[in-house]
Amino acid sequence: MSDINTIIKPENIVYKRTDVLSDNDLSYCPGCGHGTVHKLIAEVIEEMGIQDTTIGIAPVGCSVLAYNYLEIDWQQAAHGRAPALATAVKRLMPEKNVFSYQGDGDLAAIGTAETIHACNRGENIVMIFINNGIYGMTGGQMAPTTLPGMAASTCPHGRDVSHDGEPIKISEILAQLPGTCYVTRQSVHTAGNVRKTKKALRKAFENQAANKGTSLVEVVSNCNSGWKMTPIKSNEWMEENMFPYYPLGDIKNEE
Amino acid sequence: MAKAKGAIVVDTVKCKGCGVCTTVCPTKVIELATEVNGKGYHYAYMANPDACIGCSNCGIICPDTCITVYRAKAGATA
Structure with a gap:
C-alpha cells in the first residue's frame, strides 16, 4: 500500500482528462457511450491541435447539450438538419474543421434526406453517428434502427418486421454514394474498441483536412435506460444482438 | 518482477458508478464502493491496488473521464 503514494506523481501520469473537455458534469446516464465518444473527439482535437478551428454541429437528442462539454465552437441544428448546417458552415468557412454529431433518430430517421444528400454531394465534413437502436x-x-423483436416503449412486444419493416443500415446505404470517402462502424464497449474508434475519428478528421469528401463514423452504442438494463448488461446485450446485425469494421475506405 | 506498477485516482464526485471500468480491468483492481457519493452513486475505487499495472484501460473507457492513471517502473517505487 505504501507504494501507491510514490506512484501518484505528476511525472508518472499516463492517462488524464484532456483540457478540450469542459469541467461540466455530463448529463448522460451512467455508462452511456456518448460520454466516451465525446472524450475521444476531444482527444483527437487536442492531438491534432485544431481546437481553435473546429466547429461542431450538435443535434437534437440526448447529445443536444454537447456544446456544454467540449471547449470548441458549436452550432445547434434543428432535428435531423445537422448535415445541412454543417454544409453551410463548411462552405462559408472552408478552412475550419466541421463535424456533425448525431444519434440514430436524428441521422437515420428525421434527417435521412439531409444525411443522404450531404453525403451524395460529398460535402467535406465529418459525420459522427451514434447508433443505439x-x-x-x-x-x-422505436427508431428505424431498432432490431427485429427488440422491445421499445412504442413496440412493447418487440419490433414486428411485417408491420414496421427491417431496421435500416444507413451506413451501408451511404457507403454506396460517390461523395463519401470513408464509412466505418465502431463501438466503445471495450478498451480495444475505444482505441479503434479513436483511430477512426482521427482518420475522418485527416480526410477532411485533405479535402477528400464526407467521412462517416458510426458508433454502435448502448442505451441502458432505454433498454432497461444495467450499463454492463447493456454492453453484453449489444455484443450479442446489435453486432450480428450491425457488424463492426470499415465499410468503405478510399485511399 | 519487471512489471510496471500502476495506480489510479478516481474523481469520486464525478463518478456515476456505471461499473464499465471494472469489466475492462485485466487485473481486477477496481470495484464499486459500498459507500455512495453526493449523487448517490456507488463510485469506483482501487479494491486491489497492488495488482494495478497502469494499463489505462479504465481511464480510456470511463464515459465521464473521471479516472487519472499513473504508472512507474517497478524499480523506481521500491
Whole structure:
C-alpha cells in the first residue's frame, strides 16, 4: 500500500482528462457511450491541435447539450438538419474543421434526406453517428434502427418486421454514394474498441483536412435506460444482438 | 518482477458508478464502493491496488473521464 503514494506523481501520469473537455458534469446516464465518444473527439482535437478551428454541429437528442462539454465552437441544428448546417458552415468557412454529431433518430430517421444528400454531394465534413437502436431522450420509442423483436416503449412486444419493416443500415446505404470517402462502424464497449474508434475519428478528421469528401463514423452504442438494463448488461446485450446485425469494421475506405 | 506498477485516482464526485471500468480491468483492481457519493452513486475505487499495472484501460473507457492513471517502473517505487 505504501507504494501507491510514490506512484501518484505528476511525472508518472499516463492517462488524464484532456483540457478540450469542459469541467461540466455530463448529463448522460451512467455508462452511456456518448460520454466516451465525446472524450475521444476531444482527444483527437487536442492531438491534432485544431481546437481553435473546429466547429461542431450538435443535434437534437440526448447529445443536444454537447456544446456544454467540449471547449470548441458549436452550432445547434434543428432535428435531423445537422448535415445541412454543417454544409453551410463548411462552405462559408472552408478552412475550419466541421463535424456533425448525431444519434440514430436524428441521422437515420428525421434527417435521412439531409444525411443522404450531404453525403451524395460529398460535402467535406465529418459525420459522427451514434447508433443505439432507440430514441433514448424522448423515452425509448422505436427508431428505424431498432432490431427485429427488440422491445421499445412504442413496440412493447418487440419490433414486428411485417408491420414496421427491417431496421435500416444507413451506413451501408451511404457507403454506396460517390461523395463519401470513408464509412466505418465502431463501438466503445471495450478498451480495444475505444482505441479503434479513436483511430477512426482521427482518420475522418485527416480526410477532411485533405479535402477528400464526407467521412462517416458510426458508433454502435448502448442505451441502458432505454433498454432497461444495467450499463454492463447493456454492453453484453449489444455484443450479442446489435453486432450480428450491425457488424463492426470499415465499410468503405478510399485511399 | 519487471512489471510496471500502476495506480489510479478516481474523481469520486464525478463518478456515476456505471461499473464499465471494472469489466475492462485485466487485473481486477477496481470495484464499486459500498459507500455512495453526493449523487448517490456507488463510485469506483482501487479494491486491489497492488495488482494495478497502469494499463489505462479504465481511464480510456470511463464515459465521464473521471479516472487519472499513473504508472512507474517497478524499480523506481521500491
